[in-house]
Amino acid sequence: MPFVDWLTSFAELGEWMAGRKEVVKKDNALRFGILGAANITPTALTLPARSHAEVLVVAVAARDKKKAEAYAKRYGIPIVHDSYDALINDPSIDCIYNPLPNGLHYHWTLKALKAGKHVLLEKPSVSNAEEARSLFHHPVLQGPNAPILVEASHYRFHPAWSLLLSLFNRENVEYVNAHAAIPAGIFPGDDIRFNYPLAGGTLMDVGHYTLSALRSVYGTEPVAVTSATPRLINQPFDQRCDQAMVATYMFPNSGTGKISADLGARGGYWFPWLTGNWPNLKDSVQVVSVTLKEQMEDVGEEGVIKGTRRQIKLWNFMLPHMWHRIDIVTTTTYRDASGKTVKEEKSTENKKAYKWPEGSGGDIKGEDWWSTYRYQLEEFVNKVKGREGSGVWVDGEESIRQMECTDRTYEKAGMLLRPTSEALE
Template sequence: MGIVQWMNSIAEFGEWAAGRKPVTKKEDALRFGILGAANIAPVALIIPARSHADVIVVAVAARDRKKAETYAKRWGIPIVHDSYDALINDPSIDCIYNPLPNGLHYRYTLAALKAGKHVLLEKPSLSNAEEARSLFHHSVLSAPKAPVLLEASHYRFHPAWRLFRAQFNKEDAEDVESRAGLFAGAFDSSDIRWNYDLAGGATMDLGHYALSALRGAFGTEPTKVTSATARLRDPPYDRCDEAMTATYTFPNGGRGRMSADLGTRGGYWFPWLTSRWPSFRDCLASVTVRTQPQALGSENGLEKSEQKMVKFTNFMGPHGWHRIAVTTTTTLSDPTSGNPVKKTRSTEKKTAYTFPEVTASKGEEWWSTYRYMLEEFVNKVKGREGSGAWIDGEESIRQMEANDRTYEKAGMLVRPTCKELE
């Protein structure tokens, strides 16, 4: 069983364990079609849609119709179209979920928007910044009653991300590190993640989350990519990175570091024996923020200051389990020499599975990041007030710009631009 299929099984078990049954759908529920028989679609849309009265998944299309028919039967999808274009042009469909390979995002997303469909677009939104600027600035999105387009960076919609961001002022972030990894062997050599022409690579996969979280913690864009080092796949896939580490400088002078690895290995005793063994050390993705020391005046003739370290463990999948550990270090220093005289540390651990009562979309404790994202997508389409969580087109463009600059700093080619670019 592949890693994504395993995620689907866990998601289904979670709903069963919570005693959740499919809800009765409303007459004006949004009708979704899925482009491709994608492994990610069940956990990202099909399973979350079961508990949403305003969403029905009604159609799928794939390059291989037999594969689409098998997929439709497995997931209870009533309509199978012969092609992506046929699905997009189906007048009974309101919304398109596009989880196709990255290199196909632009063509089919733009076609769907032109057909008047709202689009939930898998991350990363496009292959590069040029495509992102073309798509998100396209006139179809500024026309009256324009369709909704959302990049599916699902973790940003969960209450835990908002709680994490509330633990520090973004202007005070001094040092931030984000890490995401997957054990070696999770994807075989035929996986599309190693296809350069389809915009593959670790930076386009787990790197999207790691870089997005880094930017989100600082709340702004890096002024410089200080360094970037890629570990490449073996030929003939060596135009794709299996891992990327990069450091960034931010406008407040802060430093950021991201690490994304789709083949994590080693880290055990006896490295001569274990260096090639799969490692699980970063499978629970984390983002850690250390703030600048804040002066708090004086106490008993000593200068008092405070510094925070906030670590969010499992920020990519907080609905399963997560922890936000806030460690506060208070220092009393000699005012003459500046040397510390006394230090005290305290740690508080926090979690959030729903939004506060005052929020319009409070959510349920069992909702996944994808279910929270689907809620906000529907709210936007229906013109309802939601939780306030959203990713606009400019955010998606800036993400791809930072992504491209990282590849360039690593001495690699930016992922190719599609020929359908407008």
């Protein structure tokens, strides 16, 4: 079973295990149309929409109409349009979900916005920074009644990510490591993720999450991309696409960071001569590790200085609704006047957050079974409806800066930027 189909089946199983039924829809529910019949759509929209009283998925269109019809039948979608244009111009539709290949994001998102539709746009928002600036600064998004557009960096909407960010002061961050990998064999070399004309490459896929997480932890942009090392997709496939990317960055507070993203992880076991091409399963849990600067304190005992350092690690940051854990490891070191260590203590604390804390109040909602995508959908609807919600959002400037940093990483790696749409305005 392909990986994305497994994710969909897992989501459907989760719905059944939770004993949930479709809620009664409100009269003012937002009506969604879907561009394409992408494998991610059930996980990202169709299934989460079942539990949202203000969301109806009513239409789909795909290049292959038979595929769209099969998708509509499976998920109970009443309308199948003959084309993307027909769906976008359907006056009964309020919102568009765009999970098309990266290289098609700009063109079809802009068309939807011009038609007055709100757009939930899959990550990465577009192919490069030039497209991002054009899209998010476009006049169609200006003014009090402009449509809503958001890049679907879904992990940011989950309470676990907000909890992580609450555990430290950004000015004290010294080093961040963001890692995400998929075992080899799941995505073949001819997968659309490695199609350069459609803005493929691992940095544009799971690499988006690692770079986004790194930037989110620091809360600012790196002053330099200090290194970027790609592993290209193997021949005879498109050599303009990275199958893996490792990159390092320096930030304004002198902190540093590293991302490692891989869509074909291999090896990592004993006897590499035998296991070097085996799919790497042990490193497939996504993790963000934050190391804070050591805090020094004079304890007033014959010149003894106490140093406290914390490392905070969020396991499974991309899919925390399936399972996650935040480990807070505190190391306390006592040093004498000469700097020699006289005693060291270490303690570990664990935290998790599947829903917002009690008493959050206002428009903040959530259940412990909500996925990252369900939390994201909640905030999308809140934004369209003019409600405050949790306050978590990915604004246009954030999406622009993400693509600018992506471009700088590809440049440092000596690779071409992803191509710009001919429809650029």
